[in-house]
Structure formats: C-alpha cells, structure tokens
Amino acid sequence: MGKLKFNKTSIEGVYIIEPEVFGDNRGYFMETYSERDFLEQGIDIKFVQDNQSASHKGVLRGLHFQIHYPQTKLVRVLEGEVFDVCVDLRKGSKTYGRWIGERLSSENKKQLLIPKGFAHGFVVLSEHAVFAYKCDDFYHPNDEGGIMYNDPDIGVKWPDVGELSLSDKDKKHPAFKDVKIEFDL
DSSP: OOSSEEEEOTTTEEEEEOOOOOEEETEEEOOOOHHHHHHTTOOOOOEEEEEEEEEEEBBBEEEEESSSSSSEEEEEESSSEEEEEEEBBBBTTTTTOOOEEEEEETOEEEEEESSEEEEEEEEEESSSSEEEEEEEEEOGGGGEEOOOOOOTTTOEEEESSSSSSHHHHHOOOHHHHHHHBBBOO
C-alpha cells in the first residue's frame, strides 16, 4: 500500500491525490510522487518536465492546452491556495466539455492529476501562491491553445476573488464553441 491516496472524480482519468503526511514538532515529511503508487493504480506516466509559477491574489491563468502535444499534468501548490480547474476535451468522452474544480493549497497538500486531452487553469485565492506541476511532455511554445476562462457553455464556477488579473493572451482566448478541439487519444 502506497503513501498516496487516489480519489476518483466524476470525470474519468482525473484524480485528486492526497499524500500521507508524517508530522511532528519539527515539521512534516510527505511523498509527492511515487511511480510505484501510480503503477499500482494502473497509471503509467513518465514525467519529463517540472514547472513552477508564482502569482498574487486574483491572477487567473488559463484555460490552456497544447494542441498537437497534449500533456498529462500533476499539479500542486507549494505556498498559498488556488482554485484549479480542468475541462475535458477528449473526443468521444461522455464528459466532453465538463469541468472539475478543486481547491489546492499548501495546507491541504492535495494534488490534481489531469490526463492528456484537457484544458487547464487556476485562480489564486491567497495573497500569494507558488504553483508546481509535472508534465509528461515538453512545453512547445508554438503549440499553445486556449479557451475563455468564463465561457458560458463550460460554466466554470470560479470563486469570487475580487478583480482578476489575466495575461493579454488569456484575455483573447476564443469561446469553447469556436475552438472546435477534440483530442483523439
């Protein structure tokens, strides 16, 4: 039995992962990834790149995806708290166009496993947040795609954080109905 608890969500392939935390008066220790634990769950992923970002309250990044090189991501928060979202874009999926959202924080230590074929984004809930994620493919800057974070057809229920801060690129993402992407995986 591994040190990671895999909680299935209402979308096939998306898991909320909770580590077993060992703590005492010195602090804590936890495993954040174990290939063995993943394989025991039937999840065979080879991660090739780790990424990290820092953002302040109200920063919304997303909803992003790679068009020709879709990535599986294992995301977590090292400092602060975010509301993390993924949207199913897999061709033929019974949950195509549906989304999952989860609060990830340095306190709850939860992680979200997002398989290939999803758009991904998050909004920072705390004053400051450090966000980290593992990817199973390298980032390809000329392969970026995106969907409007507030697309009415998707209907993500973002928490109210006051004024949002988005990149110019994220402000210009097209509507879901105009993206016409279905990952055939």
